[in-house]
Ligand SMILES: Cc1cc2nc3c(=O)[nH]c(=O)nc-3n(C[C@H](O)[C@H](O)[C@H](O)COP(=O)(O)OP(=O)(O)OC[C@H]3O[C@@H](n4cnc5c(N)ncnc54)[C@H](O)[C@@H]3O)c2cc1C
Ligand code: SF4
């Protein structure tokens with residue numbers, strides 16, 4: 001048999017780690033990306049990466065990390081994946097250190113760790129406040145080394161459009177479009193992985209990069225891949241509002257001691273610095289004495305929303321609260337948070353070392369994504385020999401990184417995503433190799449007709465897109481889509497608005513058909529490429545809205561006040577017993593993975609059980 | 624009437640075409656940046672003369688000056704368009720593509736040469752494998768802080784655009800790649816392959832091309848002390864050359 005060929009779509013942390021695992025075993029890998037992989041969205045990650053290395057004498061361990069992660073995700077995460085991730089974490093951090101990541105150090109020269117949300121331990125390794133950039137660069141360098149050695153070939157201006165399936169429904173390759181020339185080209189691969197990141201752009205403005213359209217995942221979904229937990233979208237509590245994007249102020253700001261507050265007096269007009277300590281309301285510290293400003297993101301975002309929108313207590317009556325670092329020495333801020341200090345200074349114009357920052361929650365991360373399979377060992381870890389790990393329901397097609405769904409449940413803990421991308425890659429690469437070794441017949445032998453047909457289909461599609469001459473400007477239509485999604489599908493949700501959104505999305509599809517291509521050229525026709533993305537974004541928006549509409553409960557990031565169970569404070573009280581009973585009933589009904597399958601009429605939703613064999617679900621508490 | 628921002632953009636249909644200029648008036652919004660201007664033009668691609676045109680092609684991704692994609696020449700100054708705030712710019716705001724790279728279209732250029740340079744200088748650490756091999760070497764805080772300055776290079780190209788010695792038709796690897804050689808030669812493990820990297824910058828297109836004009840360090844948005852690194856590398860290559868001579 002010919003040597004197997006592997007296609008990796010996406011060169012963020014998850015994609016590149018997968019490439020390295022394959023190349024290290026001597027396999028040839030083709031990598032596809034819409035930007036030079038060094039510019040992938042992973043560069044944006046600021047705060048850090050978790051691993052229970054336990055260097056501060058706190059007694060931290062992978063088991064505690066595992067528990068924090070599962071509890072943080074409101075028990076919706078798949079426990080084998082989570083456990084595997086937390087157990088691999090310390091070694092992954094060491095590996096990245098060996099690759100040359102400039103992690104911050106302790107005086108003795110060891111790796112330094114800081115606090116992050118949803119845990120009481122110093123578990124987060126960091127490189128200033130540009131950890132994602134440093135991690136991505138390290139992998140980019142290793143991949144360049146394999147590229148120089150001839151094992152890896154990068155296509156950094158080819159966009160994945162869809163997969164090529166054979167008669168048996170196996171994935172045999174992909175179809176791409178050349179961003180510079182709109183040329184359509186197919187590639188054969190024995191195993192293919194999508195590592196294409198998150199879909200933030202479905203919400204118009206978010207903390208995400210402009211390339212995070214979720215287009216590749218949406219296309220896979222439209223070709224029959226199951227999309228899981230789409231309604232679970234993380235809203236990060238602290239971002240700077242902006243016209244073009246909502247820039248993140250990392251959770252590490254609070255990890256290093258940053259405090260959230262608003263003036264106690266509604267509409268207090270004094271300059272923030274003039275407001276004395278006793279006139280400030282540190283609402284998170286007050287309500288959650290144990291976790292304080294470091295409650296998980298779902299809770300922090302919901303509380304900030306409540307303070308600003310329901311209580312009208314935001315700064316100057318607006319939708320803004322303070323994130324205050326001014327009590328921390330400048331030198332320390334520069335050394336540990338320099339990257340985000342600069343962002344705030346450059347984009348807002350104030351120095352956050354002197355003036356409290358003004359922030360508000362923003363769409364940040366998708367816990368949901370493409371459904372993937374796994375096999376576990378008797379200790380509840382992932383079986384390292386299994387080709388099923390990270391494989392979607394289409395044989396031969398894998399998914400890894402933010403585009404997958406199983407690690408973070410209903411709410412991701414900060415600094416766990418860089419980790420799941422890396423450990424996911426460590427698992428996914430070998431699984432693909434196993435699959436290719438065991439498959440019958442190689443992609444090389446499958447009929448060229450399959451590939452020609454798919455190419456032709458996409459060529460026709462792009463010709464049609466170029467010819468669109470309607471009245472809708474696609475970029476404006478996208479702006480409108482985003483505004484609606486932010487209004488109805490973010491922190492607080494209700495069924496009336498969700499039903500309206502589901503209906504409106506059908507109108508968006510109709511309006512999409514009336515787009516103006518704006519540009520009929522071939523060279524870097526960004527308009528036509530965008531119109532294709534926009535179609536995919538509308539299809540994904542439907543998954544988010546429908547999943548949210550149907551899930552009548554509150555879990556993690558999914559807050560529906562109409563179905564909220566108020567938790568009595570006193571656990572000994574009869575009311576608490578009453579509450580527990582209803583909680584169990586609700587939980588039995590809803591502790592399930594939402595599965596969306598594409599159909600012409602919109603997403604078809606069903607539910608799958610979640611494996612909770614290692615940690616038993618309980619009501620979450622952080623106070 | 625809403626305040627308008629005047630923008631002049633140098634455009635080019637494709638790699639072969641002749642450049643031409645177009646002017647736009649865009650509604651002002653407080654705190655807006657050049658990216659917002661270009662996005663508004665996408666939403667309403669009509670010139671000052673009222674003529675419908677195509678949206679302007681440009682490169683961008685993260686919009687927070689960390690991916691390095693959106694570099695262009697703004698009012699004559701090479702910089703990222705995301706962090707270029709309209710309030711700080713004189714009008715009309717003039718946008719041009721970077722000057723040292725092949726133009727793909729409008730403001731979008733092909734910076735492959737910079738990534739190739741990273742290959743040439745072997746900007747990586749040859750690790751034994753991804754297996755669990757325990758912790759890396761200890762490092763002092765001082766060394767980490769110095770390396771961190773260089774490890775933030777986002778291959779944006781400002782430095783090479785400003786460097787008089789980096790021309791479209793020569794083979795100079797440029798200040799960014801030299802900065803990376805300094806970085807990897809400073810790393811406790813990277814040091815083991817120091818000579819290989821020095822050798823890579825001692826030939827044609829290497830460090831001797833640098834005329835010490837200091838332009839690079841002035842335009843680097845990440846304030847990377849490129850010329851300090853280059854000066855130290857100069858010393859290292861000299862003593863390497865001497866060693867090579869003695870070995871003969
Ligand atoms: C501002 C910010 C800060 C963050 N900070 C942290 C943090 O401190 N800690 C943490 O753990 N997590 C953090 N996160 C989350 C984390 O950064 C991301 O979840 C993670 O980097 C995703 O990596 P990835 O490899 O899955 O995808 P990405 O890095 O998004 O890469 C996707 C890749 O796919 C390619 N691609 C996409 N579509 C296509 C297509 N159609 N064809 C070809 N290629 C395609 C892209 O070019 C890119 O190479 C942060 C996120 C944001 C937005
Ligand atoms: S110092 Fe050297 S590399 Fe920097 S701009 Fe001058 S000539 Fe170019």
Ligand code: SF4
Pocket residue numbers: 775776777778779780781782783798799802842843844845846847849
């Ligand atoms: S050294 Fe500075 S200017 Fe040059 S590419 Fe790197 S970040 Fe950009």
